[in-house]
Amino acid sequence: MSIPSDLKYTRSHEWVKIEADGTVTIGITDHAQELLGDMVFVELPKVGDSFSQKQECAVAESVKAAADVYSPISGEVIEVNSALADSPEKINQDAFGSWLFKLKPGNPAELDGLLNAAGYQEVLDSEDH
Amino acid sequence: MLKKTPLNETHRQMNAKMVDFGGWDMPLHYGSQLEEHHKVRQDAGMFDVSHMLPVDIKGDGTRDFLRKLVANNVDKITIPGKALYTCMLTPQGGIIDDLIVYFLTESWFRIVVNAGTADKDVAWIRKQRDVLAPGLEITPRHDMAMIAVQGPNARAKVWQVLPGSQAVTEELKIFQSTTFNHFFIARTGYTGEDGFEIILPAEEAPAFWKSLHAAGVAPAGLGARDTLRLEAGMNLYGQDMDESTSPLESGLNWTVDLKSERDFIGKQALLDSNPTQQLAGLVLLDRGVLRSHQKVVGQINGQAFEGEITSGGFSPTINQSIALARIATGVSPGDEVQVLVRDKQLRAKVVKYPFVRNGKVLI
Numbered sequence: 287m288s289i290p291s292d293l294k295y296t297r298s299h300e301w302v303k304i305e306a307d308g309t310v311t312i313g314i315t316d317h318a319q320e321l322l323g324d325m326v327f328v329e330l331p332k333v334g335d336s337f338s339q340k341q342e343c344a345v346a347e348s349v350k351a352a353a354d355v356y357s358p359i360s361g362e363v364i365e366v367n368s369a370l371a372d373s374p375e376k377i378n379q380d381a382f383g384s385w386l387f388k389l390k391p392g393n394p395a396e397l398d399g400l401l402n403a404a405g406y407q408e409v410l411d412s413e414d415h
Numbered sequence: 416m417l418k419k420t421p422l423n424e425t426h427r428q429m430n431a432k433m434v435d436f437g438g439w440d441m442p443l444h445y446g447s448q449l450e451e452h453h454k455v456r457q458d459a460g461m462f463d464v465s466h467m468l469p470v471d472i473k474g475d476g477t478r479d480f481l482r483k484l485v486a487n488n489v490d491k492i493t494i495p496g497k498a499l500y501t502c503m504l505t506p507q508g509g510i511i512d513d514l515i516v517y518f519l520t521e522s523w524f525r526i527v528v529n530a531g532t533a534d535k536d537v538a539w540i541r542k543q544r545d546v547l548a549p550g551l552e553i554t555p556r557h558d559m560a561m562i563a564v565q566g567p568n569a570r571a572k573v574w575q576v577l578p579g580s581q582a583v584t585e586e587l588k589i590f591q592s593t594t595f596n597h598f599f600i601a602r603t604g605y606t607g608e609d610g611f612e613i614i615l616p617a618e619e620a621p622a623f624w625k626s627l628h629a630a631g632v633a634p635a636g637l638g639a640r641d642t643l644r645l646e647a648g649m650n651l652y653g654q655d656m657d658e659s660t661s662p663l664e665s666g667l668n669w670t671v672d673l674k675s676e677r678d679f680i681g682k683q684a685l686l687d688s689n690p691t692q693q694l695a696g697l698v699l700l701d702r703g704v705l706r707s708h709q710k711v712v713g714q715i716n717g718q719a720f721e722g723e724i725t726s727g728g729f730s731p732t733i734n735q736s737i738a739l740a741r742i743a744t745g746v747s748p749g750d751e752v753q754v755l756v757r758d759k760q761l762r763a764k765v766v767k768y769p770f771v772r773n774g775k776v777l778i
Contacts, residue, residue, distance in 0.1 A: 324638075350638065
């Protein structure tokens with residue numbers, strides 16, 4: 287699957303969408319869902335939670351394993367996708383279209399450090415397949 | 416270098432996601448293990464289980480040898496083709512492996528052992544044979560493949576692709592087997608559904624697999640195999656039991672015959688033991704997923720106990736997380752316990768298992 291060029295990425299397979307109002311929307315990539323397999327449960331943070339960059343902020347549980355989701359940037363949770371709790375399989379069907387939560391960035395400069403699509407592709411290419 | 420079954424190339428052609436399973440290159444799934452799971456419960460799916468090992472034991476005195484070797488009583492199987500599920504124990508009563516014994520003739524029994532323990536099992540059996548029954552031949556059948564076709568429509572699909580087989584196998588009851596042409600067909604399985612496990616010459620496996628596929632049987636991988644067997648309450652060697660656990664603490668009391676006069680390896684150790692643990696079924700009441708090694712805590716009569724999940728996972732049929740756990744004896748179905756999942760204590764209920772059988776939720 288192609289990697290959307292309008293998103294940013296982390297080495298730990300999260301995607302980041304920078305919204306027009308400066309908030310960011312976060313999910314996990316198609317590569318991540320493929321590694322994990324069928325999703326059965328998503329544990330989301332609560333609105334109001336604050337995270338620092340790379341801190342564990344959510345858990346994606348598949349039949350196989352529980353995987354930590356790491357906050358791509360520091361910030362405060364302003365919205366969570368509760369509908370995903372009832373249908374975690376949506377992440378398998380459309381990883382880039384299934385957002386987990388939205389953050390108000392604590393330090394906008396961190397956004398510059400995120401990978402672009404080409405940079406993320408390099409991460410995937412260097413992983414053992 | 417991973418070991419490959421005769422179906423390795425076929426799995427890859429069918430887009431299987433391959434994984435290293437105990438040194439074997441095996442299919443985890445072919446797209447979605449959840450879909451494969453449902454297909455087995457509702458229709459028919461097939462598993463390549465050629466990594467498991469059939470071992471033929473031949474010669475005069477085979478039955479006598481097996482009376483000593485395994486914990487269940489082979490005198491229960493006297494109709495040709497009849498099968499028996501049993502453990503093979505160490506002298507200390509620990510489980511070397513769980514396996515199925517098929518009675519074929521008084522001079523020929525076949526056993527099927529797990530992939531991960533195959534070498535260990537064969538070495539042990541040969542060692543016991545050298546002492547107890549030196550005339551017997553022990554022949555591991557590396558020339559055979561094994562395919563499990565499981566689900567309410569499984570047998571009908573097999574009959575469809577093997578013309579003539581219906582007449583020969585239709586009367587087989589559960590845990591009975593027979594031979595059709597050179598296919599060994601047993602009405603056994605590891606899913607809690609009806610179906611056949613078929614042992615066949617390795618070179619015939621790809622064509623047979625493809626013909627089943629063409630008839631609508633879905634290939635199913637190790638992922639679905641695990642969720643199905645867990646729902647069916649079937650133990651997995653190496654996870655739910657091993658050489659350090661006795662069958663009496665592994666939910667396998669029903670497979671051990673301690674009543675008859677017959678002596679078998681490990682019998683005395685079991686008679687001398689006083690089990691303080693049991694294998695119990697758990698269903699998670701809160702949201703989440705139970706997994707192996709998570710700690711289980713609770714109380715019996717005011718006394719705190721701590722146990723551990725041996726096998727945990729998500730039950731696609733029940734749509735809840737279930738587990739097998741080794742906990743203190745005295746805890747009963749209906750009791751509530753807590754499971755430590757990451758940093759939280761989640762509530763779980765003790766239930767009798769199996770959780771699902773023949774497509775129906777039992778808990």
